[in-house]
Amino acid sequence: MTEPIRVVLVDDHALVRAGVRAEIGDHVNVVGEADDVEGAIDVICALKPDVVLLDVHLPGGDGPAVIEGVKRANVETCFLALSVSDAAEDVIAVIRSGARGYVTKAIDGSELIDAITRVAAGDAVFSPRLAGFVLDAFAGQIPAAEIDPELDQLTNREQEVLRLLARGYAYKEVASRLTISVKTVETHASSVLRKLQLSNRHELSRWAAHRRLI
Amino acid sequence: MSSPVDTPSGAPSRSGPAFDVWQLPRLNPEDRLVTGTAAGIAREVGIDPAYVRVSFVVLSLAGGWGLVLYVAAWFFMSRRSLSAEPYVPVDKAVTPQVRLIASGMVFTGLVVLSTVYGLSFLGPLVWPTVFIGAAVAIGLDRSRLDRLRPLGDMQNRTIGTRVVLGLALLFAGVISASFVSLSFWQAIGGIGVAALVLLGAGIVFAPVISSLGADLMAERRRRIRSEERADMAAHLHDSVLQTLTLIQKRSHDASVVSLARRQERELRTWLFDDKAMHPNLGFRAGLEAAMADVEDRYQLPLEVVVVGDCPTDDDVAALLQATREAASNAATHSGAARIDVFAEVGHGAIEVFVRDLGRGFDPADVDTDRAGVRDSIIGRMERHGGTAEVHSNTGQGTEVELRMPRRQATNPDEVETF
Numbered sequence: 001m002t003e004p005i006r007v008v009l010v011d012d013h014a015l016v017r018a019g020v021r022a023e024i025g026d027h028v029n030v031v032g033e034a035d036d037v038e039g040a041i042d043v044i045c046a047l048k049p050d051v052v053l054l055d056v057h058l059p060g061g062d063g064p065a066v067i068e069g070v071k072r073a074n075v076e077t078c079f080l081a082l083s084v085s086d087a088a089e090d091v092i093a094v095i096r097s098g099a100r101g102y103v104t105k106a107i108d109g110s111e112l113i114d115a116i117t118r119v120a121a122g123d124a125v126f127s128p129r130l131a132g133f134v135l136d137a138f139a140g141q142i143p144a145a146e147i148d149p150e151l152d153q154l155t156n157r158e159q160e161v162l163r164l165l166a167r168g169y170a171y172k173e174v175a176s177r178l179t180i181s182v183k184t185v186e187t188h189a190s191s192v193l194r195k196l197q198l199s200n201r202h203e204l205s206r207w208a209a210h211r212r213l214i
Numbered sequence: 215m216s217s218p219v220d221t222p223s224g225a226p227s228r229s230g231p232a233f234d235v236w237q238l239p240r241l242n243p244e245d246r247l248v249t250g251t252a253a254g255i256a257r258e259v260g261i262d263p264a265y266v267r268v269s270f271v272v273l274s275l276a277g278g279w280g281l282v283l284y285v286a287a288w289f290f291m292s293r294r295s296l297s298a299e300p301y302v303p304v305d306k307a308v309t310p311q312v313r314l315i316a317s318g319m320v321f322t323g324l325v326v327l328s329t330v331y332g333l334s335f336l337g338p339l340v341w342p343t344v345f346i347g348a349a350v351a352i353g354l355d356r357s358r359l360d361r362l363r364p365l366g367d368m369q370n371r372t373i374g375t376r377v378v379l380g381l382a383l384l385f386a387g388v389i390s391a392s393f394v395s396l397s398f399w400q401a402i403g404g405i406g407v408a409a410l411v412l413l414g415a416g417i418v419f420a421p422v423i424s425s426l427g428a429d430l431m432a433e434r435r436r437r438i439r440s441e442e443r444a445d446m447a448a449h450l451h452d453s454v455l456q457t458l459t460l461i462q463k464r465s466h467d468a469s470v471v472s473l474a475r476r477q478e479r480e481l482r483t484w485l486f487d488d489k490a491m492h493p494n495l496g497f498r499a500g501l502e503a504a505m506a507d508v509e510d511r512y513q514l515p516l517e518v519v520v521v522g523d524c525p526t527d528d529d530v531a532a533l534l535q536a537t538r539e540a541a542s543n544a545a546t547h548s549g550a551a552r553i554d555v556f557a558e559v560g561h562g563a564i565e566v567f568v569r570d571l572g573r574g575f576d577p578a579d580v581d582t583d584r585a586g587v588r589d590s591i592i593g594r595m596e597r598h599g600g601t602a603e604v605h606s607n608t609g610q611g612t613e614v615e616l617r618m619p620r621r622q623a624t625n626p627d628e629v630e631t632f
Binding site for chain 2: 013015016019023084105108128129131132135136139163166167168169
């Protein structure tokens with residue numbers, strides 16, 4: 001790590017921001033903070049950080065609103081969702097808008113730094129919980145994340161990877177268990193995220209077809 | 215909101231068929247002479263069908279009213295089977311006797327109108343008939359619609375407007391009827407009789423009106439409650455949950471951390487629990503409860519991830535027991551800082567993995583002192599047709615894999631029905 005990763009914290013609780021900052025501040029460069037959707041978009045567009053730690057629930061809209069706003073401004077950055085929320089729909093919604101991963105706030109400092117580093121490198125970060133949510137989403141259990149059954153099914157390998165991640169395996173352990181390289185595990189994880197995000201447009205057309213709009 | 219705890223348990227029982235409070239009188243095909251209409255009315259009022267039939271005949275002779283009433287009643291009465299469910303009178307104040315008297319008033323009124331005042335249905339009474347017909351249609355059609363869908367989107371004002379409109383039409387009809395080719399005094403008398411008819415009809419239909427009101431009130435209360443709950447959930451989520459998480463991270467006192475964790479879990483269950491909406495879900499809830507218990511007992515965080523769900527039966531209960539045992543073992547022996555529990559409900563089987571990164575052990579060393587594993591995990595699983603495997607290496611943690619095939623008797627698709 002030659003240059004510390006530049007991070008923006010978005011959370012509506014000063015206390016939480018202070019806590020997170022205290023935990024990761026020595027290893028990454030926390031360049032800015034925001035406590036609502038508008039503020040977050042402004043700060044992110046102005047500072048162009050490497051990684052945004054994004055709370056799922058925010059005043060003035062939720063996590064997805066921030067991601068959409070930053071996308072519209074054509075600013076390139078990576079989002080890592082960080083939340084106490086257990087509601088699967090909310091988490092899946094943030095991932096679908098483009099977040100590269102989801103960790104719970106109970107995560108400890110070193111794990112969080114690891115996750116930030118991974119997201120900054122363009123990888124996907126799957127906590128066991130997120131892996132479970134995603135499996136549920138593809139199984140049609142989370143209504144907010146309808147997925148086209150034909151176009152966006154997970155491959156068997158991707159499901160295997162997700163299951164191991166949900167069982168608490170680290171990428172390295174998944175790799176050795178499946179006798180593939182860590183890079184391949186990362187590729188599978190990223191492709192799962194992409195499928196989840198792509199299925200947005202199928203969902204829309206399906207919604208329209210259901211109601212005989214088209 | 216003084217006792218928020220009882221809200222989740224109270225809410226689900228009120229949903230569903232509760233809207234179906236008042237039911238239209240049902241046709242009675244068992245005792246029918248022609249269509250079962252008279253028999254149905256007789257059953258509703260609690261008298262012998264013969265009286266109803268005679269009334270219809272008399273009213274038919276008296277200017278054709280009976281015929282009109284009969285057809286209207288046949289049209290509007292429910293086709294639902296009598297044995298479908300017992301009839302539950304909503305308004306206890308309207309006893310069968312009162313209904314009988316009220317029906318008598320309508321009957322007598324109509325006979326008097328038609329004979330004394332000569333108001334034949336088939337006479338110059340097209341307009342009055344249209345008015346009255348419209349009023350009856352508005353009144354009955356409404357209650358009929360309400361049986362088809364919940365009252366939720368029907369505004370209080372709409373109902374009020376309809377009732378007033380209906381009554382006005384009814385009154386206009388009767389009054390205009392009275393003035394057709396009648397002298398002033400005759401008309402006044404007619405209005406008096408008409409008022410009697412209206413009063414009788416009012417009593418007959420009182421249960422409809424009062425049950426509409428009761429439904430509406432109940433529905434509104436439900437809505438207010440759920441809104442309040444959503445507000446409160448948002449608030450608690452933003453404040454208390456965050457604080458509890460922070461306490462867990464910043465406190466170095468194990469008992470404080472454990473307390474905060476338990477509070478957080480309880481609050482979270484209350485906030486995000488969707489069990490109320492899916493009463494069929496048993497495995498997920500059972501597993502989460504069992505793991506919460508282990509977490510409390512050993513003061514160790516468990517990361518529980520569940521995919522899918524299914525109802526609980528004996529096999530599933532055994533699986534839950536075995537999982538609890540495996541998690542307890544891991545908490546007691548592994549020395550790991552965290553235990554991962556992953557469960558997946560597939561079409562063919564339920565799989566559970568309990569994993570720790572603790573000190574592990576050499577499976578070859580497993581002897582009599584680990585009887586807990588053999589009996590309470592492996593033995594229990596095998597008795598119910600499942601399998602259990604323990605993978606462990608000294609220094610590399612332990613993973614227990616439990617697999618319980620699902621009985622084919624349970625519908626394999628139910629996990630996808632919601």
